[in-house]
Amino acid sequence: MPEAILSIAGVSKRYASGHHALRNISLEIRRGEIFALLGPNGAGKTTLIGIVCGIVNASEGRITVGGHDIVRDYRAARAMIGLVPQELTTDAFETVWKVTSFSRGLFGLPANPAHIEKVLRSLSLWDKKDARIRTLSGGMKRRLLIAKALAHEPQVLFLDEPTAGVDVELRREMWELVRGLRATGVTVILTTHYIDEAEEMADRIGVISKGEIILVEDKEELMRKLGKKQLTLQLAQPLAQLPGALAEFPLQLAAGGSALTYTYDARGEHSGITELLQGLERAGIAFKDLQTQQSSLEDIFISLVREQ
Template structure:
Protein backbone atom coordinates (compact mmCIF):
# COMPACT_ATOMS: atom_id res chain seq x y z
CA UNK A 1 0.00 0.00 0.00
CA UNK A 2 1.34 3.43 -0.94
CA UNK A 3 2.08 5.84 1.94
CA UNK A 4 -0.64 8.37 2.75
CA UNK A 5 2.03 11.04 3.28
CA UNK A 6 5.27 11.06 1.34
CA UNK A 7 8.00 13.61 2.06
CA UNK A 8 10.95 13.74 -0.33
CA UNK A 9 14.14 15.79 0.14
CA UNK A 10 12.21 18.49 1.99
CA UNK A 11 14.13 21.55 3.13
CA UNK A 12 13.26 24.87 4.74
CA UNK A 13 15.55 27.86 5.15
CA UNK A 14 14.10 31.03 6.66
CA UNK A 15 14.97 34.56 5.57
CA UNK A 16 17.32 34.86 8.55
CA UNK A 17 19.40 32.05 7.06
CA UNK A 18 18.35 29.51 9.67
CA UNK A 19 17.98 26.06 8.09
CA UNK A 20 15.07 24.44 9.93
CA UNK A 21 14.82 21.31 7.75
CA UNK A 22 17.64 19.58 5.88
CA UNK A 23 16.62 17.11 3.19
CA UNK A 24 13.84 15.32 5.06
CA UNK A 25 12.68 11.99 3.62
CA UNK A 26 9.72 10.36 5.34
CA UNK A 27 6.82 8.08 4.43
CA UNK A 28 3.85 7.73 6.76
CA UNK A 29 1.68 4.66 6.34
CA UNK A 30 -2.05 4.76 5.89
CA UNK A 31 -3.92 4.07 9.13
CA UNK A 32 -0.97 4.17 11.53
CA UNK A 33 -0.26 6.25 14.62
CA UNK A 34 3.11 7.86 14.00
CA UNK A 35 4.94 9.68 16.81
CA UNK A 36 7.39 12.39 15.78
CA UNK A 37 9.82 13.11 18.60
CA UNK A 38 12.52 15.70 18.94
CA UNK A 39 13.87 18.39 21.26
CA UNK A 40 12.73 22.01 21.09
CA UNK A 41 13.87 23.61 17.84
CA UNK A 42 14.44 20.26 16.12
CA UNK A 43 12.03 21.08 13.26
CA UNK A 44 8.88 19.19 14.28
CA UNK A 45 6.47 22.10 13.98
CA UNK A 46 8.09 23.38 10.78
CA UNK A 47 7.70 19.95 9.17
CA UNK A 48 4.05 19.70 10.18
CA UNK A 49 3.35 23.28 9.10
CA UNK A 50 4.74 22.59 5.63
CA UNK A 51 2.70 19.41 5.19
CA UNK A 52 -0.43 21.26 6.32
CA UNK A 53 0.17 24.15 3.91
CA UNK A 54 0.90 26.80 6.55
CA UNK A 55 4.60 27.27 5.73
CA UNK A 56 6.13 27.19 2.25
CA UNK A 57 9.00 24.76 1.69
CA UNK A 58 12.34 25.88 0.30
CA UNK A 59 12.82 22.65 -1.62
CA UNK A 60 11.58 19.11 -2.02
CA UNK A 61 8.08 17.70 -2.40
CA UNK A 62 5.26 16.49 -0.17
CA UNK A 63 2.14 14.56 -1.17
CA UNK A 64 -0.93 13.87 0.97
CA UNK A 65 -2.93 10.87 -0.24
CA UNK A 66 -1.30 11.34 -3.65
CA UNK A 67 -1.96 15.11 -3.88
CA UNK A 68 0.98 17.49 -4.09
CA UNK A 69 0.67 20.06 -1.29
CA UNK A 70 1.81 22.89 -3.60
CA UNK A 71 0.38 22.15 -7.05
CA UNK A 72 -2.80 20.46 -5.78
CA UNK A 73 -3.09 22.18 -2.44
CA UNK A 74 -6.89 22.25 -2.15
CA UNK A 75 -7.22 18.49 -2.52
CA UNK A 76 -4.22 17.87 -0.26
CA UNK A 77 -5.46 20.22 2.45
CA UNK A 78 -8.95 18.68 2.43
CA UNK A 79 -7.40 15.38 3.53
CA UNK A 80 -5.72 16.91 6.60
CA UNK A 81 -6.90 17.98 10.02
CA UNK A 82 -4.54 19.91 12.30
CA UNK A 83 -4.67 20.43 16.05
CA UNK A 84 -2.06 23.16 16.65
CA UNK A 85 -0.13 23.85 19.84
CA UNK A 86 -1.71 27.23 20.39
CA UNK A 87 -5.34 27.70 21.37
CA UNK A 88 -6.90 29.50 18.40
CA UNK A 89 -10.64 30.03 18.25
CA UNK A 90 -13.16 32.88 18.20
CA UNK A 91 -13.88 33.32 21.88
CA UNK A 92 -17.29 34.94 21.26
CA UNK A 93 -18.65 32.11 19.08
CA UNK A 94 -20.37 29.06 20.53
CA UNK A 95 -18.76 25.65 20.39
CA UNK A 96 -21.33 24.47 17.84
CA UNK A 97 -20.81 27.50 15.59
CA UNK A 98 -17.02 27.26 15.81
CA UNK A 99 -16.88 23.62 14.79
CA UNK A 100 -19.57 23.96 12.11
CA UNK A 101 -17.76 26.97 10.61
CA UNK A 102 -14.53 24.97 10.36
CA UNK A 103 -16.36 22.35 8.33
CA UNK A 104 -17.67 25.02 5.98
CA UNK A 105 -14.16 26.36 5.38
CA UNK A 106 -13.38 23.13 3.53
CA UNK A 107 -16.46 23.43 1.32
CA UNK A 108 -18.22 20.57 3.05
CA UNK A 109 -22.03 20.70 3.19
CA UNK A 110 -23.65 21.06 6.59
CA UNK A 111 -23.81 17.79 8.50
CA UNK A 112 -25.30 18.33 11.96
CA UNK A 113 -25.20 14.59 12.70
CA UNK A 114 -21.42 14.48 12.19
CA UNK A 115 -20.84 17.61 14.28
CA UNK A 116 -22.99 16.12 17.04
CA UNK A 117 -20.99 12.89 16.99
CA UNK A 118 -17.67 14.73 17.17
CA UNK A 119 -18.84 16.86 20.10
CA UNK A 120 -20.18 13.85 21.95
CA UNK A 121 -16.98 11.87 21.34
CA UNK A 122 -15.03 14.75 22.89
CA UNK A 123 -17.43 15.23 25.82
CA UNK A 124 -18.38 18.65 24.48
CA UNK A 125 -22.05 18.06 23.77
CA UNK A 126 -23.29 19.73 26.96
CA UNK A 127 -21.09 22.75 26.07
CA UNK A 128 -22.34 23.10 22.48
CA UNK A 129 -24.15 26.39 23.20
CA UNK A 130 -21.41 27.83 25.42
CA UNK A 131 -19.10 30.53 24.13
CA UNK A 132 -15.55 29.31 23.66
CA UNK A 133 -14.20 32.09 25.89
CA UNK A 134 -16.07 30.64 28.88
CA UNK A 135 -14.47 27.21 28.64
CA UNK A 136 -11.56 25.86 30.66
CA UNK A 137 -8.20 25.32 28.99
CA UNK A 138 -8.85 21.60 28.69
CA UNK A 139 -12.24 22.16 27.08
CA UNK A 140 -10.75 24.67 24.63
CA UNK A 141 -8.22 22.01 23.66
CA UNK A 142 -11.10 19.65 22.93
CA UNK A 143 -12.71 22.33 20.75
CA UNK A 144 -9.50 22.52 18.68
CA UNK A 145 -9.67 18.78 18.13
CA UNK A 146 -13.35 19.02 17.17
CA UNK A 147 -12.50 21.73 14.62
CA UNK A 148 -9.78 19.52 13.12
CA UNK A 149 -12.24 16.62 12.80
CA UNK A 150 -15.16 18.69 11.50
CA UNK A 151 -14.45 18.04 7.79
CA UNK A 152 -13.81 14.29 8.25
CA UNK A 153 -10.08 14.27 7.41
CA UNK A 154 -8.21 11.08 6.62
CA UNK A 155 -5.02 12.46 8.19
CA UNK A 156 -4.91 14.10 11.62
CA UNK A 157 -1.92 16.02 12.98
CA UNK A 158 -1.76 16.50 16.73
CA UNK A 159 0.98 19.00 17.58
CA UNK A 160 1.63 18.73 21.32
CA UNK A 161 -2.08 18.03 21.90
CA UNK A 162 -1.88 17.39 25.63
CA UNK A 163 0.60 20.10 26.62
CA UNK A 164 -0.61 21.67 29.85
CA UNK A 165 -3.77 19.58 30.21
CA UNK A 166 -4.81 17.34 33.07
CA UNK A 167 -4.31 13.60 33.28
CA UNK A 168 -7.98 12.85 32.61
CA UNK A 169 -7.95 14.72 29.30
CA UNK A 170 -4.71 13.00 28.29
CA UNK A 171 -6.34 9.61 28.86
CA UNK A 172 -9.46 10.71 26.94
CA UNK A 173 -7.22 11.84 24.09
CA UNK A 174 -5.52 8.47 23.94
CA UNK A 175 -8.88 6.72 23.72
CA UNK A 176 -10.04 9.11 20.98
CA UNK A 177 -6.88 8.62 18.92
CA UNK A 178 -7.22 4.85 19.09
CA UNK A 179 -10.86 5.11 18.05
CA UNK A 180 -9.90 7.31 15.08
CA UNK A 181 -7.21 4.87 14.01
CA UNK A 182 -9.79 2.09 14.15
CA UNK A 183 -11.88 3.99 11.58
CA UNK A 184 -8.88 4.30 9.22
CA UNK A 185 -7.67 7.79 10.14
CA UNK A 186 -3.89 8.24 10.07
CA UNK A 187 -2.64 10.08 13.14
CA UNK A 188 0.67 11.94 13.40
CA UNK A 189 1.53 12.95 16.93
CA UNK A 190 4.24 15.25 18.22
CA UNK A 191 4.72 15.25 21.95
CA UNK A 192 7.15 16.03 24.74
CA UNK A 193 5.53 13.32 26.82
CA UNK A 194 7.54 10.30 25.76
CA UNK A 195 5.22 7.99 27.69
CA UNK A 196 2.47 9.21 25.35
CA UNK A 197 4.40 8.01 22.31
CA UNK A 198 5.27 4.78 24.09
CA UNK A 199 1.59 4.20 24.87
CA UNK A 200 0.14 5.20 21.51
CA UNK A 201 2.49 4.92 18.55
CA UNK A 202 2.90 2.17 15.99
CA UNK A 203 6.09 3.75 14.67
CA UNK A 204 8.43 6.40 16.00
CA UNK A 205 10.43 9.00 14.12
CA UNK A 206 13.13 11.11 15.77
CA UNK A 207 14.12 14.51 14.35
CA UNK A 208 17.14 16.48 15.53
CA UNK A 209 18.67 19.65 14.10
CA UNK A 210 16.34 19.53 11.12
CA UNK A 211 17.19 15.95 10.15
CA UNK A 212 15.34 12.68 10.58
CA UNK A 213 17.80 10.50 12.47
CA UNK A 214 15.62 7.43 12.92
CA UNK A 215 12.29 5.91 11.85
CA UNK A 216 11.44 2.56 13.36
CA UNK A 217 8.61 0.34 14.54
CA UNK A 218 8.21 1.17 18.22
CA UNK A 219 8.50 -2.43 19.38
CA UNK A 220 11.52 -3.05 17.15
CA UNK A 221 13.19 0.18 18.29
CA UNK A 222 12.87 -0.84 21.92
CA UNK A 223 14.10 -4.34 21.11
CA UNK A 224 17.16 -3.11 19.21
CA UNK A 225 18.18 -0.10 21.27
CA UNK A 226 16.70 -0.85 24.67
CA UNK A 227 18.58 -2.32 27.58
CA UNK A 228 17.44 -4.72 30.25
CA UNK A 229 18.68 -5.05 33.78
CA UNK A 230 18.61 -8.06 36.05
CA UNK A 231 18.85 -7.07 39.72
CA UNK A 232 19.72 -9.73 42.27
CA UNK A 233 19.01 -9.11 45.94
CA UNK A 234 21.72 -10.97 47.81
CA UNK A 235 21.24 -13.01 50.96
CA UNK A 236 24.55 -11.70 52.31
CA UNK A 237 26.01 -8.31 51.29
CA UNK A 238 29.31 -8.15 49.41
CA UNK A 239 32.12 -5.65 49.89
CA UNK A 240 33.38 -6.15 46.31
CA UNK A 241 32.58 -8.16 43.21
CA UNK A 242 34.56 -11.43 43.26
CA UNK A 243 37.15 -11.81 40.50
CA UNK A 244 35.42 -14.85 38.87
CA UNK A 245 32.40 -12.59 38.17
CA UNK A 246 34.33 -9.68 36.63
CA UNK A 247 33.58 -10.78 33.04
CA UNK A 248 29.84 -10.24 33.56
CA UNK A 249 30.09 -6.40 33.86
CA UNK A 250 28.19 -6.38 37.13
CA UNK A 251 27.51 -3.37 39.33
CA UNK A 252 27.36 -3.61 43.11
CA UNK A 253 24.96 -1.37 45.02
CA UNK A 254 26.38 1.05 47.58
CA UNK A 255 25.25 -1.10 50.48
CA UNK A 256 26.55 -4.28 48.84
CA UNK A 257 23.12 -5.88 48.95
CA UNK A 258 22.35 -5.96 45.21
CA UNK A 259 24.12 -7.02 42.03
CA UNK A 260 22.93 -5.44 38.77
CA UNK A 261 23.52 -7.10 35.40
CA UNK A 262 22.82 -4.97 32.27
CA UNK A 263 22.29 -6.58 28.88
CA UNK A 264 20.71 -5.69 25.54
CA UNK A 265 17.20 -6.83 24.70
CA UNK A 266 18.31 -8.87 21.70
CA UNK A 267 19.44 -11.75 23.79
CA UNK A 268 22.19 -12.76 26.17
CA UNK A 269 20.10 -15.57 27.63
CA UNK A 270 23.30 -17.59 27.64
CA UNK A 271 24.95 -14.72 29.52
CA UNK A 272 22.30 -14.86 32.24
CA UNK A 273 22.64 -18.63 32.48
CA UNK A 274 26.40 -18.34 32.79
CA UNK A 275 26.05 -15.59 35.40
CA UNK A 276 23.74 -17.65 37.59
CA UNK A 277 26.07 -20.63 37.32
CA UNK A 278 29.10 -18.52 38.25
CA UNK A 279 27.23 -17.06 41.22
CA UNK A 280 26.43 -20.56 42.40
CA UNK A 281 30.04 -21.69 41.96
CA UNK A 282 31.21 -18.65 43.96
CA UNK A 283 28.81 -19.55 46.77
CA UNK A 284 26.79 -16.34 46.34
CA UNK A 285 23.11 -16.78 47.06
CA UNK A 286 20.29 -14.40 46.28
CA UNK A 287 16.83 -14.17 47.83
CA UNK A 288 15.00 -12.32 45.06
CA UNK A 289 15.46 -10.96 41.54
CA UNK A 290 13.72 -8.50 39.26
CA UNK A 291 14.09 -7.28 35.71
CA UNK A 292 13.55 -3.85 34.18
CA UNK A 293 13.75 -2.49 30.63
CA UNK A 294 14.70 0.86 29.12
CA UNK A 295 11.78 3.11 28.34
CA UNK A 296 11.30 4.91 25.04
CA UNK A 297 12.36 8.06 26.89
CA UNK A 298 15.73 6.49 27.78
CA UNK A 299 16.27 5.57 24.12
CA UNK A 300 15.21 9.01 22.88
CA UNK A 301 17.53 10.85 25.26
CA UNK A 302 20.44 8.62 24.22
CA UNK A 303 19.77 9.12 20.50
CA UNK A 304 19.54 12.90 20.73
CA UNK A 305 22.52 13.27 23.08
CA UNK A 306 24.71 11.35 20.66
CA UNK A 307 24.04 13.80 17.83
CA UNK A 308 26.64 16.56 17.31
Protein backbone atom coordinates in the same frame (compact mmCIF):
# COMPACT_ATOMS: atom_id res chain seq x y z
CA MET B 1 4.39 -2.64 3.87
CA PRO B 2 1.00 -0.95 4.25
CA GLU B 3 0.22 1.83 1.82
CA ALA B 4 1.68 5.28 2.59
CA ILE B 5 -0.99 7.93 3.01
CA LEU B 6 1.52 10.76 3.41
CA SER B 7 4.78 10.84 1.57
CA ILE B 8 7.47 13.44 2.27
CA ALA B 9 10.48 13.39 -0.04
CA GLY B 10 13.61 15.51 0.32
CA VAL B 11 11.96 18.44 2.09
CA SER B 12 14.13 21.31 3.26
CA LYS B 13 13.18 24.66 4.71
CA ARG B 14 15.26 27.77 4.99
CA TYR B 15 13.38 30.68 6.57
CA ALA B 16 13.84 34.20 5.21
CA SER B 17 15.97 34.84 8.30
CA GLY B 18 18.43 32.34 6.82
CA HIS B 19 17.68 29.78 9.49
CA HIS B 20 17.82 26.25 8.10
CA ALA B 21 14.86 24.71 9.96
CA LEU B 22 14.59 21.43 8.00
CA ARG B 23 17.23 19.49 6.11
CA ASN B 24 16.33 16.92 3.50
CA ILE B 25 13.43 15.28 5.35
CA SER B 26 12.04 12.08 3.84
CA LEU B 27 9.28 10.21 5.61
CA GLU B 28 6.39 7.92 4.73
CA ILE B 29 3.36 7.72 6.99
CA ARG B 30 1.29 4.55 6.80
CA ARG B 31 -2.47 4.60 6.60
CA GLY B 32 -4.06 4.04 10.00
CA GLU B 33 -0.99 4.39 12.19
CA ILE B 34 -0.22 6.71 15.08
CA PHE B 35 3.13 8.27 14.32
CA ALA B 36 4.90 10.30 16.97
CA LEU B 37 7.40 12.90 15.86
CA LEU B 38 9.61 13.37 18.86
CA GLY B 39 12.11 16.17 19.20
CA PRO B 40 13.33 18.95 21.46
CA ASN B 41 12.21 22.60 21.22
CA GLY B 42 13.11 24.18 17.92
CA ALA B 43 13.80 20.86 16.19
CA GLY B 44 11.45 21.73 13.29
CA LYS B 45 8.28 19.79 14.16
CA THR B 46 5.82 22.64 13.70
CA THR B 47 7.62 23.77 10.56
CA LEU B 48 7.21 20.31 9.02
CA ILE B 49 3.51 20.19 9.87
CA GLY B 50 3.10 23.72 8.54
CA ILE B 51 4.60 22.66 5.22
CA VAL B 52 2.38 19.58 4.89
CA CYS B 53 -0.67 21.73 5.67
CA GLY B 54 0.30 24.45 3.20
CA ILE B 55 0.88 27.14 5.83
CA VAL B 56 4.63 27.29 5.23
CA ASN B 57 6.32 26.89 1.84
CA ALA B 58 9.05 24.30 1.53
CA SER B 59 12.33 25.47 0.02
CA GLU B 60 12.84 22.07 -1.57
CA GLY B 61 11.17 18.70 -1.83
CA ARG B 62 7.85 17.12 -2.65
CA ILE B 63 4.91 16.01 -0.52
CA THR B 64 1.83 14.00 -1.43
CA VAL B 65 -1.22 13.25 0.70
CA GLY B 66 -3.32 10.36 -0.57
CA GLY B 67 -1.45 10.74 -3.85
CA HIS B 68 -2.26 14.47 -4.18
CA ASP B 69 0.69 16.81 -4.52
CA ILE B 70 0.33 19.50 -1.84
CA VAL B 71 1.40 22.26 -4.22
CA ARG B 72 -0.12 21.30 -7.57
CA ASP B 73 -3.21 19.71 -6.09
CA TYR B 74 -3.47 21.80 -2.93
CA ARG B 75 -7.22 21.69 -2.35
CA ALA B 76 -7.55 17.93 -2.65
CA ALA B 77 -4.50 17.38 -0.45
CA ARG B 78 -5.59 19.89 2.19
CA ALA B 79 -9.12 18.45 2.34
CA MET B 80 -7.66 15.16 3.54
CA ILE B 81 -5.89 16.78 6.47
CA GLY B 82 -7.11 17.95 9.86
CA LEU B 83 -4.80 20.16 11.89
CA VAL B 84 -4.92 20.74 15.61
CA PRO B 85 -2.44 23.58 16.03
CA GLN B 86 0.06 24.04 18.83
CA GLU B 87 -1.23 27.48 19.72
CA LEU B 88 -4.76 27.79 21.04
CA THR B 89 -6.72 30.28 19.01
CA THR B 90 -10.27 30.96 19.99
CA ASP B 91 -13.17 32.88 18.60
CA ALA B 92 -14.29 33.69 22.13
CA PHE B 93 -17.83 34.80 21.40
CA GLU B 94 -18.91 32.11 18.95
CA THR B 95 -20.63 28.91 20.02
CA VAL B 96 -19.15 25.43 19.86
CA TRP B 97 -21.68 24.37 17.23
CA LYS B 98 -21.06 27.36 14.99
CA VAL B 99 -17.28 27.15 15.06
CA THR B 100 -17.30 23.46 14.27
CA SER B 101 -19.85 23.70 11.45
CA PHE B 102 -18.09 26.71 9.97
CA SER B 103 -14.81 24.84 9.86
CA ARG B 104 -16.42 22.20 7.63
CA GLY B 105 -17.73 24.93 5.32
CA LEU B 106 -14.19 26.25 4.84
CA PHE B 107 -13.46 23.12 2.87
CA GLY B 108 -16.39 23.73 0.56
CA LEU B 109 -18.30 20.79 1.96
CA PRO B 110 -22.08 20.86 2.29
CA ALA B 111 -23.43 21.15 5.84
CA ASN B 112 -23.77 17.84 7.61
CA PRO B 113 -25.33 18.33 11.05
CA ALA B 114 -25.30 14.59 11.70
CA HIS B 115 -21.53 14.48 11.28
CA ILE B 116 -20.98 17.54 13.45
CA GLU B 117 -23.17 15.97 16.14
CA LYS B 118 -21.20 12.73 15.97
CA VAL B 119 -17.90 14.59 16.32
CA LEU B 120 -19.12 16.70 19.24
CA ARG B 121 -20.56 13.66 21.00
CA SER B 122 -17.33 11.69 20.54
CA LEU B 123 -15.43 14.55 22.18
CA SER B 124 -17.94 14.91 25.04
CA LEU B 125 -18.85 18.39 23.82
CA TRP B 126 -22.42 17.73 22.80
CA ASP B 127 -23.97 19.25 25.90
CA LYS B 128 -21.80 22.32 25.28
CA LYS B 129 -22.87 22.81 21.69
CA ASP B 130 -24.60 26.12 22.42
CA ALA B 131 -22.00 27.38 24.89
CA ARG B 132 -19.79 30.30 23.93
CA ILE B 133 -16.14 29.38 23.67
CA ARG B 134 -14.97 31.82 26.36
CA THR B 135 -17.08 29.89 28.88
CA LEU B 136 -15.28 26.56 28.21
CA SER B 137 -12.55 25.11 30.39
CA GLY B 138 -9.05 24.67 28.99
CA GLY B 139 -9.64 20.97 28.40
CA MET B 140 -12.90 21.64 26.58
CA LYS B 141 -11.16 24.23 24.39
CA ARG B 142 -8.58 21.65 23.41
CA ARG B 143 -11.28 19.15 22.56
CA LEU B 144 -13.02 21.84 20.53
CA LEU B 145 -9.84 22.32 18.46
CA ILE B 146 -9.98 18.62 17.68
CA ALA B 147 -13.68 18.87 16.79
CA LYS B 148 -12.87 21.72 14.40
CA ALA B 149 -10.10 19.69 12.82
CA LEU B 150 -12.44 16.71 12.33
CA ALA B 151 -15.41 18.66 10.96
CA HIS B 152 -14.49 18.01 7.33
CA GLU B 153 -13.86 14.28 7.86
CA PRO B 154 -10.10 14.28 7.26
CA GLN B 155 -8.21 11.02 6.86
CA VAL B 156 -5.02 12.37 8.36
CA LEU B 157 -4.97 14.28 11.63
CA PHE B 158 -2.01 16.33 12.85
CA LEU B 159 -1.84 17.05 16.54
CA ASP B 160 0.92 19.53 17.29
CA GLU B 161 1.85 19.10 20.96
CA PRO B 162 -1.61 17.95 21.99
CA THR B 163 -0.83 17.78 25.69
CA ALA B 164 1.62 20.63 26.29
CA GLY B 165 0.61 22.36 29.50
CA VAL B 166 -2.24 19.98 30.17
CA ASP B 167 -2.87 18.31 33.53
CA VAL B 168 -2.32 14.59 34.07
CA GLU B 169 -5.95 13.63 33.89
CA LEU B 170 -6.58 15.54 30.69
CA ARG B 171 -3.46 14.02 29.15
CA ARG B 172 -4.85 10.53 29.77
CA GLU B 173 -8.15 11.65 28.27
CA MET B 174 -6.39 12.96 25.15
CA TRP B 175 -4.50 9.70 24.74
CA GLU B 176 -7.74 7.72 24.93
CA LEU B 177 -9.30 10.04 22.43
CA VAL B 178 -6.47 9.66 19.94
CA ARG B 179 -6.60 5.88 20.21
CA GLY B 180 -10.34 6.11 19.57
CA LEU B 181 -9.66 8.13 16.42
CA ARG B 182 -7.23 5.55 15.13
CA ALA B 183 -9.91 2.91 15.72
CA THR B 184 -12.15 4.84 13.31
CA GLY B 185 -9.45 4.63 10.64
CA VAL B 186 -7.90 8.10 11.00
CA THR B 187 -4.13 8.29 10.59
CA VAL B 188 -2.64 10.35 13.41
CA ILE B 189 0.64 12.23 13.43
CA LEU B 190 1.44 13.87 16.70
CA THR B 191 4.41 15.89 17.80
CA THR B 192 5.63 15.87 21.31
CA HIS B 193 8.68 16.45 23.40
CA TYR B 194 7.27 14.19 26.06
CA ILE B 195 8.93 10.85 25.64
CA ASP B 196 6.38 9.01 27.74
CA GLU B 197 3.69 10.26 25.40
CA ALA B 198 5.39 8.74 22.38
CA GLU B 199 6.02 5.57 24.34
CA GLU B 200 2.39 5.37 25.39
CA MET B 201 0.72 6.24 22.10
CA ALA B 202 2.79 5.60 19.04
CA ASP B 203 2.96 2.69 16.64
CA ARG B 204 6.06 4.25 15.14
CA ILE B 205 8.39 6.95 16.31
CA GLY B 206 10.46 9.44 14.37
CA VAL B 207 13.11 11.44 16.17
CA ILE B 208 13.87 14.89 14.80
CA SER B 209 16.75 17.01 16.01
CA LYS B 210 18.11 20.25 14.53
CA GLY B 211 15.98 19.89 11.41
CA GLU B 212 17.01 16.34 10.62
CA ILE B 213 15.20 13.07 11.06
CA ILE B 214 17.74 10.97 12.88
CA LEU B 215 15.65 7.84 13.30
CA VAL B 216 12.34 6.25 12.28
CA GLU B 217 11.39 2.95 13.82
CA ASP B 218 8.55 0.80 15.08
CA LYS B 219 8.21 1.62 18.73
CA GLU B 220 8.49 -1.96 19.92
CA GLU B 221 11.46 -2.55 17.67
CA LEU B 222 13.14 0.60 18.90
CA MET B 223 12.73 -0.38 22.51
CA ARG B 224 13.98 -3.87 21.79
CA LYS B 225 16.92 -2.88 19.60
CA LEU B 226 18.31 -0.06 21.62
CA GLY B 227 17.22 -1.14 25.05
CA LYS B 228 19.64 -2.39 27.62
CA LYS B 229 18.36 -4.70 30.26
CA GLN B 230 19.47 -4.99 33.78
CA LEU B 231 19.07 -7.97 36.07
CA THR B 232 19.20 -7.31 39.80
CA LEU B 233 19.78 -10.16 42.21
CA GLN B 234 18.99 -9.69 45.90
CA LEU B 235 21.61 -11.68 47.75
CA ALA B 236 20.88 -13.96 50.67
CA GLN B 237 24.12 -12.77 52.33
CA PRO B 238 25.72 -9.37 51.64
CA LEU B 239 29.14 -9.35 49.97
CA ALA B 240 32.02 -7.05 50.88
CA GLN B 241 33.43 -7.31 47.35
CA LEU B 242 32.92 -9.18 44.12
CA PRO B 243 34.48 -12.65 44.25
CA GLY B 244 37.31 -13.08 41.75
CA ALA B 245 35.55 -16.12 40.31
CA LEU B 246 32.88 -13.80 38.92
CA ALA B 247 35.28 -11.29 37.37
CA GLU B 248 34.41 -12.41 33.83
CA PHE B 249 30.83 -11.11 34.19
CA PRO B 250 29.72 -7.47 33.82
CA LEU B 251 28.54 -7.32 37.42
CA GLN B 252 28.35 -4.58 40.00
CA LEU B 253 27.66 -4.67 43.68
CA ALA B 254 24.71 -2.52 44.68
CA ALA B 255 22.65 -1.61 47.71
CA GLY B 256 25.63 -1.74 50.06
CA GLY B 257 26.67 -5.20 48.91
CA SER B 258 23.26 -6.81 49.34
CA ALA B 259 22.48 -6.88 45.61
CA LEU B 260 24.25 -7.63 42.34
CA THR B 261 23.34 -5.95 39.06
CA TYR B 262 24.07 -7.54 35.70
CA THR B 263 23.71 -5.43 32.53
CA TYR B 264 23.16 -7.06 29.17
CA ASP B 265 22.03 -6.18 25.70
CA ALA B 266 18.33 -6.85 25.24
CA ARG B 267 18.79 -7.25 21.48
CA GLY B 268 21.37 -10.03 21.82
CA GLU B 269 20.49 -13.63 21.08
CA HIS B 270 22.47 -14.62 24.07
CA SER B 271 21.97 -12.85 27.38
CA GLY B 272 24.59 -14.81 29.30
CA ILE B 273 22.18 -15.25 32.20
CA THR B 274 22.51 -19.02 32.29
CA GLU B 275 26.30 -18.79 32.64
CA LEU B 276 25.92 -16.10 35.29
CA LEU B 277 23.58 -18.23 37.39
CA GLN B 278 25.91 -21.22 37.05
CA GLY B 279 28.85 -19.03 38.04
CA LEU B 280 26.98 -17.81 41.12
CA GLU B 281 26.21 -21.37 42.14
CA ARG B 282 29.85 -22.44 41.74
CA ALA B 283 30.94 -19.47 43.84
CA GLY B 284 28.39 -20.48 46.49
CA ILE B 285 26.44 -17.23 46.24
CA ALA B 286 22.73 -17.61 46.95
CA PHE B 287 20.09 -15.06 46.10
CA LYS B 288 16.60 -14.63 47.46
CA ASP B 289 14.95 -12.56 44.75
CA LEU B 290 15.56 -11.08 41.30
CA GLN B 291 14.13 -8.41 38.97
CA THR B 292 14.82 -7.26 35.44
CA GLN B 293 14.53 -3.71 34.20
CA GLN B 294 14.55 -2.39 30.64
CA SER B 295 15.81 1.06 29.68
CA SER B 296 13.02 3.45 28.76
CA LEU B 297 12.54 5.34 25.55
CA GLU B 298 13.79 8.34 27.50
CA ASP B 299 17.23 6.80 27.95
CA ILE B 300 17.27 5.91 24.26
CA PHE B 301 16.19 9.38 23.16
CA ILE B 302 18.71 11.19 25.32
CA SER B 303 21.57 9.05 24.08
CA LEU B 304 20.48 9.55 20.43
CA VAL B 305 20.23 13.33 20.65
CA ARG B 306 23.52 13.46 22.54
CA GLU B 307 25.30 11.30 19.93
CA GLN B 308 24.17 13.66 17.21
